[in-house]
Amino acid sequence: MPPVFAHGELRLYLLVLLLDGPRHGYELITELTRRFGGTYRPSAGTIYPRLARLEEEGLVRRSVPGEPGSPGVGRKATYELTPAGHAEIEARFDDVKRLERSVAETVRSLADEVRADVRDTMRGLRAELAAAAQEVRTRPRPGTAPDPRRTQSNSLRHDAEAVLQRFRNDVLADLREADVAGTVSALTVETLRTVLDSARSAIRGTLPHSTTSPPGRADRTEPE
Amino acid sequence: MPPVFAHGELRLYLLVLLLDGPRHGYELITELTRRFGGTYRPSAGTIYPRLARLEEEGLVRRSVPGEPGSPGVGRKATYELTPAGHAEIEARFDDVKRLERSVAETVRSLADEVRADVRDTMRGLRAELAAAAQEVRTRPRPGTAPDPRRTQSNSLRHDAEAVLQRFRNDVLADLREADVAGTVSALTVETLRTVLDSARSAIRGTLPHSTTSPPGRADRTEPE
DNA sequence: ACCTCAGACACGATATATCGCGTTCTTCGA
DNA sequence: TCGAAGAACGCGATATATCGTGTCTGAGGT
Numbered sequence: 001m002p003p004v005f006a007h008g009e010l011r012l013y014l015l016v017l018l019l020d021g022p023r024h025g026y027e028l029i030t031e032l033t034r035r036f037g038g039t040y041r042p043s044a045g046t047i048y049p050r051l052a053r054l055e056e057e058g059l060v061r062r063s064v065p066g067e068p069g070s071p072g073v074g075r076k077a078t079y080e081l082t083p084a085g086h087a088e089i090e091a092r093f094d095d096v097k098r099l100e101r102s103v104a105e106t107v108r109s110l111a112d113e114v115r116a117d118v119r120d121t122m123r124g125l126r127a128e129l130a131a132a133a134q135e136v137r138t139r140p141r142p143g144t145a146p147d148p149r150r151t152q153s154n155s156l157r158h159d160a161e162a163v164l165q166r167f168r169n170d171v172l173a174d175l176r177e178a179d180v181a182g183t184v185s186a187l188t189v190e191t192l193r194t195v196l197d198s199a200r201s202a203i204r205g206t207l208p209h210s211t212t213s214p215p216g217r218a219d220r221t222e223p224e
Numbered sequence: 225m226p227p228v229f230a231h232g233e234l235r236l237y238l239l240v241l242l243l244d245g246p247r248h249g250y251e252l253i254t255e256l257t258r259r260f261g262g263t264y265r266p267s268a269g270t271i272y273p274r275l276a277r278l279e280e281e282g283l284v285r286r287s288v289p290g291e292p293g294s295p296g297v298g299r300k301a302t303y304e305l306t307p308a309g310h311a312e313i314e315a316r317f318d319d320v321k322r323l324e325r326s327v328a329e330t331v332r333s334l335a336d337e338v339r340a341d342v343r344d345t346m347r348g349l350r351a352e353l354a355a356a357a358q359e360v361r362t363r364p365r366p367g368t369a370p371d372p373r374r375t376q377s378n379s380l381r382h383d384a385e386a387v388l389q390r391f392r393n394d395v396l397a398d399l400r401e402a403d404v405a406g407t408v409s410a411l412t413v414e415t416l417r418t419v420l421d422s423a424r425s426a427i428r429g430t431l432p433h434s435t436t437s438p439p440g441r442a443d444r445t446e447p448e
Numbered sequence: 449a450c451c452t453c454a455g456a457c458a459c460g461a462t463a464t465a466t467c468g469c470g471t472t473c474t475t476c477g478a
Numbered sequence: 479t480c481g482a483a484g485a486a487c488g489c490g491a492t493a494t495a496t497c498g499t500g501t502c503t504g505a506g507g508t
Binding site: 003004005006007008009010011042043045046049050053 | 456457458459460461462
Binding site for chain 4: 003006007008024025026030044045047049076
């Protein structure tokens, strides 16, 4: 999924949020979530480094507990705009306006909502695999199992490929038909992407692979 | 939602998990998630207090960084069973066995719930997606730049086909790899079937209902 | 003008800790 | 033995910090 905020945008938006008064890091997270109607929730790993940088640059002031670098933590650090922070916002007023419009539009988009919905639904399918896998695990095969595993896997793979082939043909047909009517929308492509992504996760989940994933697997060799 | 673990169950299950060796708190969270197929992910607020208590009772030993009570944090605390911890497990062996059965059953029933749920959700989702698609279609896009949305459907279809193609290649690759290891199971085929079914529903939902071509389309003629 | 490459950045994953709510279990006294 | 108070517990929400990956940008060199 592409980032919600482009390069310097989150940084700027945090300053804008602080215009309403001092906030904790966590408050900024929840406020952002609220403004996006729940479709986007920035992670802590997004917010805190940004706030640390802004403090470093003197645009915000952090109060109360120990510095973030030290092991001493102390809950609830409050951030507030410095004069330099206010100046930055005024200097980039055009960017601020543009950003606010862009956020509003993102929120309006239904596709995001649907996307999240679909993902949630598909996530649940993983449970099916877990259940069946558990059953297989807890109920070991009766009697001695010679070695039919290999040949079985092979024939099963054949079945899987057939299922996949059929699916592809069906979707292709749907697509062609819709195209004639000129009704293929961006939403279709987006949904396809999301759904197939989830599908692949589910399928991979049925194939044993360690969760800690020791294999480096050089599958990052081709840029796009 | 009712708790997944009853009163002392999580406590006991954590000890069982530590039988496999020392673990960090976070590792225990992910391991539990894995065992429940993603349907249950204990929050940090569930795990860490429990571990702290277990340490207090002398059933586990915590190593490396500062005490949890103090503000000093220090990443990565490792927990391991003490002799007393091992003794506890042995003493409550019956409970352990019962718990393991119960977990397996819980997972299975959760899966059933989800399975039943998926169809419903998908059904509702179809309507939602259709509505969204309708809106997108009838009201091109107000905010963004003036697009020449002439052969848009056609180009979009091209995108969709590319996505589909890539998905097919990826899954085929997964299948081949798994086959070499002989790990393609009936479960894989079953999951594939279910997931692709749901996927197709979602995709079709974004396309207008083609009343001219009912479900006919000879998709039940293949023997299995 | 074109390339590159280091630094900034967005983001999910990893990691840990506390608080408050609602439920369950365990005494202990009536 | 029954019932109630309090401890223990499960759990989501609150709170903060770091790491690794992938992307983008701009300054410098060619």
